Amino acid sequence: MAIKRKVQAVWKGSAKEGSGQLSSSNKFFDNTPYSFKGRFENEDGRLGTNPEELIAAAHSGCYAMALSVAISEAGHTPDQLDAQAEIVLDKEGDGFAIKEIKLTVKGKVSGLSKDKFLEMAEGAKEGCPISKALSAVPISLDASFES
Known part of the structure; x- marks a missing residue:
């Protein structure tokens, strides 16, 4: 469906x-x-x-949810995930183009190791449907963890 x-x-x-x-x-x-x-x-x-803010909203929301799913499937419950997507729009030729998307996430998950969180954060970046749709644009991730 x-x-x-x-x-x-x-x-x-x-x-x-x-x-x-x-x-x-x-x-x-x-x-x-x-x-x-x-x-x-x-x-x-x-x-x-504007369209770029809407893309950023969709991407940060999708990413946070994808990371939450991964953490939950590993048997943990996120205390808090703060995700942000920054769209970098720049002049290209006669028009404009999205040149980069910068994802940032700060996570707090009791009982989860920092290494496992960082691994899941990267996996969520790759697996999020919005990340997949925007894969023609370089997407970076800056993840930080608090236990």
């Missing part, structure tokens, strides 16, 4: 002066705004999101 998720983007106006809204069937996104300035000019005080 395939699981399907859908978000609709509506854009009005030119690329630089226009704006868009994102909406999802579950209403998590409900006319959430996004714009050129918010995406490419690091506009402060902006309301909304």
